[in-house]
Structures are given as C-alpha cells and as structure tokens.
Amino acid sequence: MGEPHNPSQQNAIDMAKARSLTAVNVAHVRDFLHTGSAQWRRREQIVDILSKDPVFDKSTRVFATRKELYIRGQALTNRLYELQEIHNWSTQDINLALSCLDDGLPIGLHNVAFEPVFRLQASPELFSKYAGLVASKGIIGCYLQTELAHGTNVNRLETTATYMPETREFEINSPTLTSTKWWIGALGKTATHGVVQAKLVLPGGKDIGPHLFLVQLRSLNDHTVLPGIIIGDIGPKAGNGFASTDNGFARFDHIRVPKLNMLSKFAGVTDDGQYVTPPHAKLSYGGMLYIRSGMVTTAGWTIARGATVAIRYATVRRQGELGADGLERQTITYPSLHVRLVPLIARAYVFIELGRALTRGFESLAKGLSAGDTSQLAEMHVMTSGLKVLVSTTAIQDLETARRSMGGHGYSAFAGVGRTYADYLPAATYEGENFVLDGQVLRAALKAFRGLFTSTSGHSLSPTSQYLRLLRDKNLIPPELDSTSWSHPATAILLLEWRAALLVNESAQTLSEPDATLTQRVSRAVTEAFVAARVGEMIDSLKSALKQREAEVVGKVYLLYLLTTLESSLVDLLSFGLFRATPGHPPRARDPTRSLRVAIAGLCNELAPEAIGLTDAFGFTDWELDSALGVYDGKVYEALWARVQNEPLNQTEVTEAYEPFIKPVMTRGRKLAAKL
C-alpha cells in the first residue's frame, strides 16, 4: 500500500502551492489596502510589538470567564499605554494599536463615544477645564444615552436635568426603574465620568428635551461610586460577545452638577434659567455620525477576517470527489463553495475603500459643524444611515457564510469566526436600529423625488440622489442586456440606479397603502446605487493606484461586487422589467437570470486561484486572527490538536462529574439491566 497519505503534511504543501500560483503581488495589494507602504510598515511594527508581549497572549482567552475577560481587557489597556510611553507612540499609533486588537476594550468607548461628543459640544470653559484629562485618559469617560425602556426615540428619555437657578446647578435624576441608563459601554466598572443625555427642565417645569451633561460617576481617589448614584454591569451578552466591555447601568438620585457641566456649545441656559436656542436643531448629531462613518471601514475589515480564515481553510481542506492528483479535492475548487467565499473578498475590498472616503467626508463635515455650518449634515445623515444598515447586515451575513463554509470545524470556538461574529453582531441594533434608519433613508429619498418635479430643471442632485436623474427625462430607457453586459461595470451601475429610481417612484405612488417591506427595499436600493457609483469611481482610479496585473485582478474583484449586488436585487430588477424575462409558453420558459449567474460563477472561478493572495494582502498575522483554521502555514489540523490540549476538561483523565453523577447513572442502569 506504500506510504500512507498524510493529510496533515498535505496542508502545508497545498498552502504553499496556492501561494506560488497567485498572480498578484501580495505586497503591492497590501500597501494599496493599507494606504501605502509606510502606513503598512507602521502597522506591522506595532503588531509585532503587541504579539510578542506576553500580556497580549491569546492562547487561553477562549477558556476565560467573562469577569476574567473584563480584567484581561483592563490589563491590555494599561499595557497599551505603557507601550505608548516606551515606544513614544503618537495618538495615531495608539489608535492603530487599538484597531489591531480583537478584545473590545472599554477604553474604545472613551475614544469613540465619549471624547468626540465632548470635543464637539463642550463650551470653551468646560473644554479648557477637561480637555487635557480627556485626551490623556486622566479621566475615563462614557456616553450615557439609552435607558432601560428607551432607545431610538431620545425625545422620550425619562432622565431629567433640572436647572436650579439659586445654586446654578443641574439636578440629574432618574425618576423610575425604567429611566435607568442601560447598555452604556465602559460604565459598568470602568468610567469615572460620563456625558449624560437628559431632558433639560427649566425653572417652572418646562421640558426642553434631551441635552448633554458631564457627570462625575466615580471617585478619582479610590474608584468608589459617588453618593446618590447606583452603577453596575448589565451582564453577559449573546454568544459571549463583547465580553471585555462592561456595558453598564446607572441610576441618579437627584445628583447635582455645576452649570458649567452642561455641554453648551450650541445651546445653553442663562444663569437665571432662560434657554438659549441652538442655531441648528441638529448640530448635536455629529457624534453619532462619527461612529456610523467609521462603521463602513470596520465592516470591511470584519469581513476581511472571516474571508481570510475561510479561504485559508478551503485551500487546505480536502473533501469529497477525487481530483487529478488522486486526492480528494480542495474545497476551494468546488464552485458551490467559492461562489460563496470569493464575493466576501469583493465586499471587504469595497467597504475598506468606501469607508476611507466616508471618514474624509466626516472630517469635512466636522470642520463645518464646528463653524456652525450644517449644509452637509442632511446628506451625511442619509448616507451614513443607509450605509450603516447595508454594511452591518452584510458583514454579519458574510461572517456566518464564512463560518458555515468551514463545515463542522467552523462551529469550533478555535475557528475564531464565531467570536468575531458575536462581537460584531450588535452592529445591527446599536447606533440606530436598522429598520428605523431605513425609514429615514426613505423619507430623504421621497423628499428628493418630490424636489425633482417642483424645482427648476437646473436643480443639482446630491450624491445620494444622483440616480433620480433617470426619472427626469421621460425618454431615458434602461440598458438592453445581453451576455456581454456583465463585463461592463457601467451597465451594472446603471441597472442599480434604475432600480433605485423605480422603487422610489413606486414608493411615492403607494404611500397611502404601504406594504410593510417597501421601506427596506427602497433604502437598500438607494444605498446600493450610491455605493455602485462609488465602485465605478474606484475602478477608474485603479490604474493609477496599482500596477497592471494587480489593477486587473482588483478590477475583477470590484466588478464581482457589482454583479453580486445585482444578483441580490433580482426581485426588484425583474419586477420593474429591468431584467427582461424570456418570452414564451411558461412550461418552456428559460431562466433569464442565467447569464448573470453564469458570469458570477465565471468570475468566482477566475478569482478563486487569487483568493489566497487577495486575502494575504489584508495582512493579518496569526496572532491577530487567533484561528486554528486560518493559520498562515495551512497546518490546520495540527493547530486544532495543539489548542484542544489546553481545554480545562482535558486536564484530568477522569472528569469530576464521574463519581457524583455519571457513576450513579450507570450503576442504576446495570441494576435495571440485570433485572430484565
């Protein structure tokens, strides 16, 4: 029989071979994804430092309790700032370091939810008092908005901040159990200060609605909770997600804070209790827009993690039919598998690029806002709302696609994708519930649609409503399709714009009798039309960003994004006649969507051999992925074997459960069997 085939050694052979067959230069594409080789090298250096530091070791993390994971998170945080001192890291460096961790640290909430709101909305006096402490983490902050019984609708928050002119203070109060602030990241056990969203109540009882107040929560001497405040952690999350973060609750019993502590850059109260109206009601939206604009990039890198693990595993996993080499085929070679996985690469590439553009957009918006300019606010709001829904829904789904593509082993915690999934999952419900956001996108689309017919023809359309130009000219008709259409990005983009336009039109005609799902369809269509146009621009700019071979491959990746977007919109495309059904007697009817599906299958098949290179280019190290199935060298079985040795249940040969529980079951059973 000869030397038996050794699948474990074969793993490494398969992986090395896949790398040698990749056409793209991985380093070039990696620099492109990381905005240049200097930025990449910086990241590589930081990851190297972190991964070699024993504090950041992940080898037994999966066995820890949530409490241990919270404490671990604080140890990582402290070490991060030690390392910052040691290596003289800039703020950009430390943020880069934070972005390389997959532990969801509470300090992230200080940086993302507390500090930006403080910086955008603190009065100059409050700013000068606290800005240094906030920036240097001399105090640790959190942002307290959601209450136990109130989320999306901030106008119904129960927490009050009543102005007391006699002492020039605000009294913060939680009148009921349900007004308890809840879900607040970093509040449970960490933060010393918080920005509290509370209804401003003026002398005489007039309720002015939600405003922000800086409140100290814990003593800076010994971290005890200040009198009159009840604080705690709200407990574990689904799938053990965000275990290191102390999402918390807080209840305030008539706590006083000085008048200075109102975040009153845009709206305030005079000493005697008169309200000073803000110049624009929505100036305070900046904080949430900042978080949402970052979510696109995060979604891209999240999909990238899942794609890297799943594609590495599919490269070395052999299963099913025998291939030309006499061994079972590598699973990546099955069309039914790579047609699921290669599109993940496409979405990761698109979201990473798109997120950068959006962050630049936010920076411009923030500059405007701080000068009181709100002209970009509405557009940015619609854009981030639609994108937040699109990218969060997509990334959650893609992670699960990645996990499921790995079959049984994908369900092992050692695969790592389940952990990423559990941590990413709340993106669907935080920072604006997706269904509520869809409604906001619909409203904006209808407003733009109505403007189309009321304003002069020279009226310019905003970037998110460019697709509406198609409805202006009654002579415009959608493109004719044939099997060559699918190699032209422009055709796909135009179809997606037509879809958005016709859905908005449909929505405008049926407003009085809605059908319960049209809002979601419109929001998705409008957002995908916007993204498609951006992808068109990305394709155009590839030639200047990459060498020819890499530009060609990444161009195909972007095209695949467009085609799979079309595939997922087929109901709309077919409904509105954008995708003509083949005429003919139904029993002989043939599938008009076939040419698109064949084009997708063809592209995935072409790109499958590039999948290893394209995912290597994300640049994840084994330490970052922390996945036995995503190891760089492909030796997945050895990696699984090594990890199970640490399982606590395996530390004794006979389980503690044997004497008290298992033995009695069998003893009873044998007695019963003897009686039979």
Added chain:
Amino acid sequence: MGEPHNPSQQNAIDMAKARSLTAVNVAHVRDFLHTGSAQWRRREQIVDILSKDPVFDKSTRVFATRKELYIRGQALTNRLYELQEIHNWSTQDINLALSCLDDGLPIGLHNVAFEPVFRLQASPELFSKYAGLVASKGIIGCYLQTELAHGTNVNRLETTATYMPETREFEINSPTLTSTKWWIGALGKTATHGVVQAKLVLPGGKDIGPHLFLVQLRSLNDHTVLPGIIIGDIGPKAGNGFASTDNGFARFDHIRVPKLNMLSKFAGVTDDGQYVTPPHAKLSYGGMLYIRSGMVTTAGWTIARGATVAIRYATVRRQGELGADGLERQTITYPSLHVRLVPLIARAYVFIELGRALTRGFESLAKGLSAGDTSQLAEMHVMTSGLKVLVSTTAIQDLETARRSMGGHGYSAFAGVGRTYADYLPAATYEGENFVLDGQVLRAALKAFRGLFTSTSGHSLSPTSQYLRLLRDKNLIPPELDSTSWSHPATAILLLEWRAALLVNESAQTLSEPDATLTQRVSRAVTEAFVAARVGEMIDSLKSALKQREAEVVGKVYLLYLLTTLESSLVDLLSFGLFRATPGHPPRARDPTRSLRVAIAGLCNELAPEAIGLTDAFGFTDWELDSALGVYDGKVYEALWARVQNEPLNQTEVTEAYEPFIKPVMTRGRKLAAKL
C-alpha cells in the same frame, strides 16, 4: 405634571390586555400543538417537577464556565434518572423530560445517535449481550464517525478495522493525526462505549469500505480511558453553544475487539475472513435518517421559542411614535416589526405538524428496513435531505430575526435567544452539510424528471416529485393571478409546484454548463413544493381538529406560511413568468409583486393581535424559556433588573482591575495632562 408614567407597571397592563384581546382559545390550540390534552397535561406535570427541583435551577447558569456547565449537565442527567425512579416515569416520559431541557445533555447523544444505530444494525448475538445495558444506561454510548480531516465523504475515512482471523478479532487503528475521530458528542468525558465507523480491511489487505464496530472506551470500574486509546474534549464551540456536551476526539492504537462487536446485521465477515455482502448497500442509512427526521420537529419548537420571547417583548416594549393612549406605541403594532415576527409563528406551526408526519414516516421505514425492505429508503432520503436544509436554514434565520427584533436588549444574554441560537447553529452543518444535501436532492429530482419521459404515462410519481405532473401535459399552464389569488392556498401551492417543475427543467437543460447556485435553488424549490402540498393537507384537516374560530385563525397562519414562501421565491417566480410583470414603459413600470406583499402585510396585521395567544399556545413556562424579555407576565424591565444583580462583576463595588490596571492608566494620564 401629575403621577409620572411608570413603564414598568405598564408592562403588566399591556400584557394582560393583549391576552384579553386574543380571539383564540389558547388551551384548545395548545392541545392541538401538543397532540391532545392528555399529552399536554403529562408534559405540564413533568415540567412542573423539573422546574421546582433545585438541580434544574437556571438562575446562575449564564455565568458558569464551560467546565461547570458540563458538570452541571451530568448533575441534571443523574437527577433525571433519579426522578424517573421516584415518579416511575416511562421511557416516553423521560424522553419528554429530556425534550423540555435546554442544556444539550451528552446522554441525548446516547439516545439519538448511539442507541438507534445499535438497535438497527447489531447482530442478534451482539444485541442480546448489550441491549439491556444500552436501554438502561448501564453503559453510555456515542457514535464515532467524523474524523479530524474527514466529514461528509465516509468512504475516505482513515480509521481501519482489520480482521485478524487467527484470533477472530478486529484491530481498530488510527494511522494518522487526521484520522482521529473528532466532534463526537458525549465522547470527550462521558461515554464508556462507542460505535466506531471504520474501513473494514480483510486478510490480504482488501479494503471493503466503512463499517461499524462496538468499541469499549473507558473502564466500567473507574472511568479511566482504556489502554491504546487517547480521548479528550475538543474544546468550546462558537458562541459558547452546546457547552454541556463533551464533543470529543479519540485515537486508536491497534485496539482489538472481538468479531462479535461488528454491527453485522446486514453485512459481516466469516470466521476465516470472507466478506458477507449486505442485501442492500444503503440499509445502514437508517440512523442518519432518524436524526434528520427529528430535525423538522426540533426546528419548529426552536422557532417557537424565539417567537414567544420576541412577541412577548414586542407586546410590552413601547417605542417611537405616540399612540392613541398618549404613550409610545407597542412595537408589535408597527407593521415593519410584526411583518417580521408573525411569519415566525407560521413557520413554527407548520414545522411542528410536518415533523410529526415525518416521524411517523420514519417509523414505517424502520419497520420495513428491519425486514430488509428498502423500497421507501430513496424517497425518505431525498425528503429528509431537502427538509433538513430547509428547516435548519430557516430556524437559524428566524431566531436571529427574533433576536434582532428586540433591538439592543436582544443582544443581552438574559434575552435567552442568543443561547438558543448558539445551540441550534450547528444544525446547518451537522448530519450532512447543507450544500452537499442540496446536491443529493437535485440528483433525485433529475432522475424523476428523466423518468417522466422514459416511462409509461401511468408511472406514478412519488410524494416528493408530484410537482413534475405539471410538465407531463404540454397544455397545462400556470394560474392567472389577480389580487384575490392570495386568499386561496391552492393557488400558492400550485405556483410553488410550477416553480419547482420549471427549475428542474432549467437544471436538466443546463447540466453541462452549471451556474453554481442552481443546485440550491432547485433543492429549495422541490422541498418547498413538497411542504406546500402538505400545508394544503393541514389546512383541509383543520376543521376536524379545532373549533371554528381556532380553525379559522390557524388556517390564516398556514396561509401566511404559503404566502411568505412565495415572497421568498419571487426571483424564481418572476424569472419563469409565473408572476407576470406589468407591461409598460419601464420608467412608469409598477411593482407586480405588490398585491402579494400587501396580502402578507394584511394577514400579519390581522394576526398580530392573535400573536400572544398563538405563542402562549406553545405552552412554554418561564423556566423553560429562561428569558428576561419573554416572561409570561410581561414585566421585562423588572426581570432584567433582577438578573443583573447576579452578575459576578457586580459583587464588588470597585473592580479588582482598578488597582493594578485602571489606576495606573489614569495616574499616567493626569501626569501627562498636568504637563500640557
């Protein structure tokens, strides 16, 4: 300002009112779902005993480590069999008790994976030696098939069982790391025996392919692992799912078992090593079909759990716009929410009923198999393959829909749905990978399709290929649709059958150039046509099973199942012209799917006030659901508050992380701030 509104008290008022407004008699529907009042009462008594027993308390389960959860699982198991003795429970009773637990006990694998295979395939001699011990749990078994590097394709398993005629023994051997048995439920720390799937090798080295052998794994004296075997637990699962189950690994180093231990009812080896061929190659498929046929019922009850929790929460959660009562509206009243949740009830009701029919089908099959009759095997195989994919995919998705419908709080572990999700998730990949099963359904459909034209016209179609009758007669055409079509189940069923028929036809025409997703579409369509026909039968039988009012409401629930199935098949229906697009110049094109969508919205709106009654009828107690958001009395905020008090992080005011980690960060920060 008067007495402030108290949302916490309002919870109970809202829930009581919703119950009072439900039109159906909950007890009647509950008896219907539980196959009669006697069966329901038995279940109620058993749940009452379990929930009052302190061993089955769940109040701190969510904080336990996986090791603690494994030990807890064994304690529950032992207590279950103690209770069986105390209360003189029948086998049916103890199975009922097991089905009421949500801890995923290892003993379940003995019952579902080990015992049925043993009973179906043991020779009479082996059976008489072990049957009593197996039935009474005098030994605890597991079923060892999957290996570290081999899953779906059993023909490539590496483990060997070599017959040694000189001693009349088999030598079980794992030649490589990758041949290690892996994922085996109850193997890690519990089982004493296992049925091992291994390649039978005859003297001279001839490999006969996979066969089954009973192997003792652990000592019956002290539970130590027998010499020559390495056993352990494979570690935690994604999302901390199946934490109580010790999925394990085992490696065999030339272990000997007597010839008797081959499960040789259908195929064996003579004393001198000649192979005795089985009468039918697939006789041994019984075990997997048994597990798969049970999966339909399980999926139904799994969706029922999620639906109950989400609908109770949506009944008491108030958010957003103000309603007629001056309070924010209950979220269940939003069409965008109830259009997502009410269909979950429909799928739970259908799968529960359908699963029962399937289990009866399996019992008839098993009777046939044990007499060597394999005539029903192929049909049952196709049916369970397609259904397994359909129900597992659907239930996973529905649980997540339920969780997400609860907004932020749905992500709390205390909501309970995340736990159910993590435990249910592997259903997508175990017992046949879904994409592989789809391929088997496609092959069977194509075989039936070809038979259509080669055999005589009198050839009768099997239940899973009834839809093919539509292709026989070239004069048959699909139904014309108008807005009244959606009140007729027959129309929906016929459309789904046409869809299956045309997709199979499409598939037969494009075999040489497949498009990578058609297999999944065909499998889904064929299976949904089969289920739709069964739902038609269920609707017909409602009048005899329920009183008029309940029959009407449940009839609408079944109709909703059909309509939402149509909605999810719109791409196919539109592609094949089964759903005619409105003609007209595209910019003026209107959505032809609107009437179906409006019908679904209307049905959901009609059924939303029945949602509490229809989910109460599932009969879950608070102990069973273990969900703060799904409490029967609706006091969700008090339930959340009570649960957070047990959080380990809340047992000290100042966290242990303060001194070593948080304090240094802030101290450093204040020094830095002082320098600014």
